Amino acid sequence: MKYFELCEKSRLLAKEIMEDDLFKELVECKKTIDCKYQKEIDNFKKSEIKFDEVKKYGTYHPDYQKYKKAFMDAKNQLFGLDLVKRYKELERMFQKKLETISDTIKQSIKSE
Secondary structure: OOHHHHHHHHHHHHHHOOOHHHHHHHHHHHHHHHHHHHHHHHHHHHHHHHHHHHOHHHHOOOHHHHHHHHHOOOOOOOOOOHHHHHHHHHHHHHHHHHHHHHHHHHOOOOOO
């Protein structure tokens, strides 16, 4: 019976979190970014992959600076967008909210 109660409380907590305005805004922001900035996202991912491959060999790789610059440019282009900045801000706020919920759960478990 305790297992069922725990599952039900977990389900209700998840539902409450997903109905929160902060979560809804975060999801909408993500959808908009995925649709509106696909070119920038693809450019970032491709440059990241290339830079990661070159990083394996360290700074002595002949194309290290070239790929590093391309990666930094793509990163700055994507993360410099206002909507992406807002998404990252919402993400931090949501993470803090989840940490608060987690702390509350820990405290309630300790007090039992």
